[in-house]
Amino acid sequence: MVDRQQAMQIKMHNLRHLAKLLVCLCFVTAGGTIVSGQQTAANKPAAPAPIASAARLGGDNARTRFVAELNTAIGYNVYVIPDPFRIILDLPDVDFRIPDALRGRGLVSGYRFGRIDEKRSRIVLDATGPVLIDRSFVLRARNGQPARIVVDMIRTDRE
Secondary structure, three states, X not given: OOOHHHHHHHHXXXXXXXXXXXXXXHHHHOOOOOOOOOOOHHHOOOOOOOEEEEEEEEEOOOEEEEEEEEOOOOOOEEEEEOOOOEEEEEEEOOEEOXXXXXXXXXXXXXXXXXXXXXXXXXXXXXXXXXXEEEEEEEEOOEOOEOEEEEEEEEEOOOO
16 A cells, blocks of 8 residues: 555656656757757758759740759749730749840740749740740759750730
């Protein structure tokens, strides 16, 4: 049978363990490093931004292809906006190292690029008139070739 003093010691022992557990729980949910000394994901340095090293246009006034070369494949969104017609490529943060030769060709009169905030970048293709995106895809780097974003555009009417 447990006397009153032993019962009190058991309660104190349990309370100490509960307090340690609560301190650990608060520490982890507050985003601190793990007690073992390993870093959490929030404390790791950010990976370097993908690098865009080249861009080019090919085609004519009926069909035009835009290609951007990158050191790694990335996700993106592409869409067309009117008045004036532009093709927009929204990207994650990208380090643009593309020469400033922004001359147009085919359905594109010129293009520009840059960061729009610390986590996003954008490429804007100025269209000569109404266009539709025929195809858009990413090619992964392989056989010594860089990763590429490819956007095929076709001419259309305003409707």
